[in-house]
Amino acid sequence: MKTTISQVSNYVEQTVTIGAWLTNKRSSGKIAFLQLRDGTGFMQGVVVKSDVSEEVFQTAKNMTQETSMYITGKIVEDKRSPFGYEMQVSDIEVIHVANDYPITPKEHGTEFLMDHRHLWLRSKRQHAVMKIRNEIIRATYQFFNENEYVKIDPPILTGSSAEGTTELFHTKYFDEEAYLSQSGQLYMEAAAMAFGKVFSFGPTFRAEKSKTRRHLIEFWMIEPEMAFVDHEESLVIQENYVSYLVQSVLENCKLELDILERDISKLEQVKAPFPRISYDDAITLLKEKGFTDIEWGEDFGAPHETAIAESFDKPVFITNYPAEIKAFYMKPDPNNPDVVLCADLIAPEGYGEIIGGSQRIDDLQLMEERYDQHGLNGPAYKWYLELSKYGSVPHSGFGLGLERSVAWISGVDHVRETIPFPRLLNRLYP
């Protein structure tokens, strides 16, 4: 019977065949322990000299790392391993012998591993991070589908920009100038006016010259947009969504969190509601914490966000930033037009901003003013203004950065490990 490592619990005391690769090996004159992986999981195969032919034992003993094979044996319970099962091997059919695999079980430097990302992905740790990424994507679709959102795919090649023009990737669109999307938001607003509640999930691009552990050049964003939903209601949706993601990972990725040695007691606390602090109060808090130079009107950097997050054991919303430092589409606070109805959600443990969101302007005259202030009067923005013209309604939305969320929930230091093939300031390879 051919099966996979993920399914072996269904075959205890039965003989099965698994297509696998060798990740590591220990052997003596009488026994060989093969560490196997097949993409679905990791398992040990035990080859006892006296139980197999001499040829099979020699194959096992001499097998090199990343050699591929069909391996056959009886599945037994193994109380000592976190996985819980191992294989008592009876036969091995080598498919391809790998020689001099570059990533050995010893420690390697980060640049070396990044140069070998196409192979590094095979490692247990990277496997665990990608499985958590996959669970967050799965839970995202489930959450929004259960709440009657329609998945809408905004374009990647665009003529407009939502988040300002300084970080755009330019490209030619035949004879026109085009950009790679830095956010699908403007299109999602159009979609919300057509479908009510929508969400997107796709790649976004920022030509940011930032070399930090939170910045990617290409990253994936989940962008919900909701008609007839105000800022406060949007915050509730955001905290419910993020709690749902964390609880889904806790429930469905126990083995992966264990491999990554994640302190899950911190994640277990992540349940809605989340604390909120206004930008004004955040400034006061920062001054108390020793950031004496910070002035009202300045944007927060990573050290500020980390200092604010330290005061809370859950993600925290920083609300109502000065209009000056936020995007053109954000709705001013009716009680104080110097600030906008927006929030950034800051993850605990120094992982920084994972969500940026706001209520959007729904008034034609104000939008026209913003167009003038921001010089958006080119043809690329004509369609977006029309949304404020025909049955405009209060609406809000937000963007969750997938990689930063994966980094936080997995507990990995740097976003480069949270996407299969990271695009970084100095890296387009592999």
Ligand code: 4AD
């Ligand atoms: O705060 P941002 O720029 O918001 C927007 O783009 C809005 N248009 C979203 C919306 O309302 N629909 O980006 C949203 C999130 C950030 O909170 C962060 O998690 C992530 O995207 N992000 C990045 N992640 C990795 N690398 C980068 N360079 C990122 N820039 C933003």
Ligand code: MG
């Ligand atoms: Mg932001």
